[in-house]
Amino acid sequence: MKVVSIIAIGKKIIKTAAIVPSRSRPGRSKKHNDGICLFVYTDVMKNSTKKVFNGKTVVVTGGASGIGRLMALDFAQAGARVIAWDLNQEALGAIASEANKKGLDIAPMTVDVSDRKAVYAAADRLLSDGGSVDILVNNAGVVAGKKLLDTPDEKIEKTLQVNTLSHFWTVKAFLPSMLARDSGHIVTVSSAAGLIGVCGLADYSASKFAVFGFNEALRMELRKTKSRVKTTIVCPFYINTGLFGGVKTRFPFLLPILEPEYAAKKIVAAVAKRKKRLIMPRLVLSVLYLRALPVGILDIVADICGISSTMDDFKGRESRP
Numbered sequence: 001m002k003v004v005s006i007i008a009i010g011k012k013i014i015k016t017a018a019i020v021p022s023r024s025r026p027g028r029s030k031k032h033n034d035g036i037c038l039f040v041y042t043d044v045m046k047n048s049t050k051k052v053f054n055g056k057t058v059v060v061t062g063g064a065s066g067i068g069r070l071m072a073l074d075f076a077q078a079g080a081r082v083i084a085w086d087l088n089q090e091a092l093g094a095i096a097s098e099a100n101k102k103g104l105d106i107a108p109m110t111v112d113v114s115d116r117k118a119v120y121a122a123a124d125r126l127l128s129d130g131g132s133v134d135i136l137v138n139n140a141g142v143v144a145g146k147k148l149l150d151t152p153d154e155k156i157e158k159t160l161q162v163n164t165l166s167h168f169w170t171v172k173a174f175l176p177s178m179l180a181r182d183s184g185h186i187v188t189v190s191s192a193a194g195l196i197g198v199c200g201l202a203d204y205s206a207s208k209f210a211v212f213g214f215n216e217a218l219r220m221e222l223r224k225t226k227s228r229v230k231t232t233i234v235c236p237f238y239i240n241t242g243l244f245g246g247v248k249t250r251f252p253f254l255l256p257i258l259e260p261e262y263a264a265k266k267i268v269a270a271v272a273k274r275k276k277r278l279i280m281p282r283l284v285l286s287v288l289y290l291r292a293l294p295v296g297i298l299d300i301v302a303d304i305c306g307i308s309s310t311m312d313d314f315k316g317r318e319s320r321p
Contacts, residue, residue, distance in 0.1 A: 049272040054079030057133050059126070061113050061170060062140030064091035066241035067189075070264035071137060076104035078268070083126060083133075085111040085140070113140045114161035116169045123173035133174045135271065137187040138167045138211070143243060145314040148202040156203045163207035167214055175229070184229040187271055188215040192237045192279070195287045196302060200311030208235075219276065232271055235279045238310070239263050246315035250306025254283045 058075045062068035063084030069091070076082045076099060084106055086092050092108035099106035111122045126133065142162045144155040171186060178184025193201050194208030215233040222229050238244045239258045249255045258280065270278040279285050290298045302308055 049074075049078040049268060052078070052272040053135075056080045056135060057083070057131075058135040058137065059083045059085060059133050059170075059174070060137040060139055061085045061111075061166065063137075064088055064095045064108065066243060067239055067260050067264050067267075068137075068139040069095055070260055071139065071268055072106055073099070073102075073104065074264055074268045075135075076106050077102075078272075080135075081105045081107070083107050083109055085109050085113060085122065087112055113166035113170065114158065116165075119166065119169040120173055123170070127174075127177060132177050132181065134178075134183070135185045135187065136170055136174050137189070137271075138170055139187075139189045140166060141189070141243070143201070143204045143316060145200060145204075145244075145311060145316050147200055151203055159203040160207050160210075163204065164210045164214070167211050171218065178229045179227060182228045185232065185271060185274070186215075186218065186229065187232045187234065187267070188212075189234045189236075189267075190215070192235050192284045192287070195235055195279075195284065196298075196307060198311060199308045200314060230274050230276075232275055233277050234267055234270070235277075235284065236263055237281060237284055243316065244314065246313045247310050248306075248313060249310060254281070255305065256281060 053075055056079075058072075058080045060068050060072045060075070060082060063072040063082070064086035065088060068084070068086070072082045072084045072095065082099075082105065084092060084095055086108070087110065089110055092110060095106060096108045098104075109122055109126070112118045140162055142159055144151050144159060146155075167188060175184070175186070178186075188211050190212045191204070191208040193205045194210075194212040197205045212233060212235070215231055219231045222231065236258055237255055238247045238249070239260055241260050244257075247257065249257055263280065266280060267278060287298075290301055
């Protein structure tokens with residue numbers, strides 16, 4: 001009976017996944033799909049986020065490039081004061097220039113989030129200058145994209161420092177002031193690879209599983225103390241930002257490689273709605289149900305869906321570490 005229920009739920013997820021825009025949906029051009037995504041979520045932004053984010057202070061780690069840059073712009077367009085943390089000074093300069101031209105309030109800060117002391121120092125400067133941080137988006141991430149035995153030890157350490165440990169340092173830096181105000185929001189960007197292990201992503205999957213658990217434990221702590229500080233966990237499939245250049249999907253209709261503009265707007269909308277969890281596309285939710293089945297079945301489904309081969313042609317972003 002339990003297996004029948006799980007299968008029924010899985011069928012429902014597959015059916016509803018059809019509404020997720022795909023980069024290669026049959027009969028529709030990429031331009032058409034992207035237009036639908038941006039129209040829907042731009043409308044959401046206009047109607048629901050300005051009253052939520054207007055006057056708020058938002059810190060976005062990894063906020064000068066990729067999905068972080070787009071989220072920073074979206075928060076700023078909704079009236080927020082955004083502080084973009086990044087190591088890439090050229091990218092920081094570019095987003096500051098873009099914000100200035102658009103009349104948006106985005107302040108760049110050069111911060112190495114893998115350096116605990118650097119994070120605490122930057123947070124102290126920010127809190128002393130600006131008073132408080134309302135929303136923290138832990139988005140910074142790196143990927144090696146190699147099988148375990150081919151990944152240098154230094155790369156593994158860096159992945160865990162940036163993708164996992166940085167969350168501890170940023171939350172410890174900003175949570176106390178949020179608790180004092182009994183207000184705030186912590187957004188943890190994990191990954192679909194934080195729900196199911198992926199070949200060629202041993203270190204990355206480990207780091208994303210870790211922050212999924214980190215968010216859950218933090219949410220439980222806040223709930224136990226009846227704090228009004230909110231949390232949101234984000235688990236997207238691959239996003240077409242270049243970080244995962246070369247990855248592929250066997251069934252783009254059900255597991256599309258997400259366009260960054262679509263993903264960014266959906267994340268910002270989820271924060272506005274105070275959603276506790278955002279998993280996209282919807283089919284990724286099936287992993288949570290499949291885990292109730294024997295491990296062998298989960299492995300077979302992963303093979304059928306092509307999860308085990310998504311990284312076979314990985315190239316990554318060559319211009320950045």
